[in-house]
């Protein structure tokens with residue numbers, strides 16, 4: 402059997418794809434969050450924060466900004482000025498936009514004070530080391546956006562925050578494994594640099610799993626909103642017991658801000674859904690976002706999926722020894738610390754609406770829909786072949 406594509410390789414490809422896609426600045430749609438009941442009450446007594454976001458204009462950042470502004474905080478962003486937000490672009494007039502480059506120009510951050518810095522754009526250990534050291538005497542708290550990728554290889558169940566991480570590249574990895582491991586090692590060491598500079602009591606590390614929702618330009622989840630909106634007979638890859646994990650980007654974004662407000666510290670997995678879910682349960686629940694008739698054909702033979710080059714369709718990732726626990730990560734500490742989850746139907750519907758809004762160019766949509774390698778394009782033929790084998 403051909404080696405399944407690893408989760409990291411997939412992320413890298415998705416990330417590269419996201420950088421290559423032109424982004425239309427666009428005010429938008431129904432991705433606004435209603436303040437939750439329990440947070441409304443505390444707003445009157447809330448201390449207003451000055452927040453610096455390293456990044457802020459792609460996927461997670463705009464949602465953090467929208468929520469922070471809605472709670473009266475002020476926000477500065479630090480970017481190269483290249484990426485334009487595809488959600489909440491109208492709010493950026495209220496944001497101080499600092500320009501520089503994490504690679505070699507941090508001047509705009511010098512001699513400035515903030516209550517909190519959120520490091521979203523940290524994809525290099527040296528970058529985090531440099532910003533954390535530059536800001537440690539002028540900023541109260543460092544929040545580092547890490548990833549559940551730090552747990553690679555995912556060998557066990559119920560992976561918790563205190564799991565020992567791989568901090569150096571091991572020998573003897575395949576090319577695919579190397580991609581995945583390098584990302585994990587980079588994130589794990591970046592976490593340590595933030596903690597080294599700010600100290601444990603002033604650092605929050607969030608490790609999200611796959612984030613879904615409006616403004617995700619990686620195209621890795623969009624299959625499900627598009628496909629479920631059509632209905633009819635739908636191919637679902639994976640074995641009956643294959644677990645899935647994902648989290649709405651807005652749940653993560655809002656939780657970041659509340660953690661900052663509460664001056665919490667520590668390391669947390671940013672993982673949903675609230676309780677364990679299989680791929681089968683995921684599609685059945687997600688389908689409720691649309692008022693169409695659907696039936697599901699579970700294609701549970703990994704060899705067949707490999708033959709058809711289908712190794713993932715996020716949130717489903719083909720299992721394997723090193724991927725065993727990638728969707729078995731514990732969220733109990735995070736729930737305790739205030740992570741909440743909106744309904745999956747809302748995530749799916751809002752992502753669908755965003756995809757069909759002017760936030761995405763017609764060309765982008767067309768490129769995805771015409772790509773012969775997507776499950777969307779391959780599904781019909783795969784279903785025919787699958788039924789032929791099964792009959």
Ligand SMILES: NC(=O)c1ccc[n+]([C@@H]2O[C@H](COP(=O)([O-])OP(=O)(O)OC[C@H]3O[C@@H](n4cnc5c(N)ncnc54)[C@H](OP(=O)(O)O)[C@@H]3O)[C@@H](O)[C@H]2O)c1
Nearest residue numbers: 456457458459460461462480481482483484503521522612
């Ligand atoms: N997406 C997921 O499912 C997922 C899962 C787990 C973890 N994560 C992590 O979540 C984080 C969030 O990423 P995001 O893209 O959504 O964050 P974001 O804050 O919305 O945007 C990232 C920003 O980084 C800026 N940037 C890129 N290179 C830069 C440089 N050299 N110097 C200064 N700024 C630079 C970009 O603007 P310019 O291009 O204008 O510079 C952009 O604003 C990442 O650390 C990622 O590893 C993501």
